[in-house]
Amino acid sequence: MPVYQITTSGIDLSQEQRDTLAQQITKTHHDVTGAPDPFIRVVFTPMPLGVMYTAGKIEPSLILYGACRAGRSDQTRNELLHALYDVLQKVVDLPPDQVVVAISETESSWLMEGGLQLPPPTHDAEVEWMRQLNELFPGKYAQWT
Incomplete structure (x- = not known):
């Protein structure tokens, strides 16, 4: 379920940078939380200079x-926050005062993916959720069970 939205203003990311960011954010979230890759989404929202303000x-x-x-x-939230910041800096290399990283959390009972409410982030609940997904979408998530 994680959804990462990258909004830029006055910073033109190349296709290669977007591809790399999407891949590295997916890898980072997976490595830190264990979330399966197919559920990690990255969205880019470029905006022209003049529509975002700081101070x-x-x-x-x-x-x-x-x-x-x-x-x-x-500990997991802090690790994720710092690792995501490091990814941005490696790929985009901006002055630190031009980069903001924020992570918001929502209770799993308020989230849905694949037509099923998300489970809490515990092993047993996730195993059962993946079992149900594999029944709904045979073979699609088999490698992630």
Whole structure:
């Protein structure tokens, strides 16, 4: 379920940078949380310079806003936050004051994917959810069970 939205203003990302960011954000989220890759989404929203402000002034900026399930430890959230920031810096190499990373959490009972409510982030609940998904979509998620 995690959805990462990268909004840029005055920063033109190349297709190669978008591809790399999408791949690295997916890998990072998977490595830190264990979430299966097919459920990690990355969306790019480019905006022209002049529609995003910092301290009331127009400045180039990049915001990575992530939404994911609640229930992970503070250590996991901190690791994810810092790892995502590092990915952005490696790929885009912006001044730190032009980059914002924010992660918002939503209770799993308020989320749906594949027509099923998401389980809490516990092993047993996720195994059962994947079993149900595999019944609904035979073979599609077999490698992730």
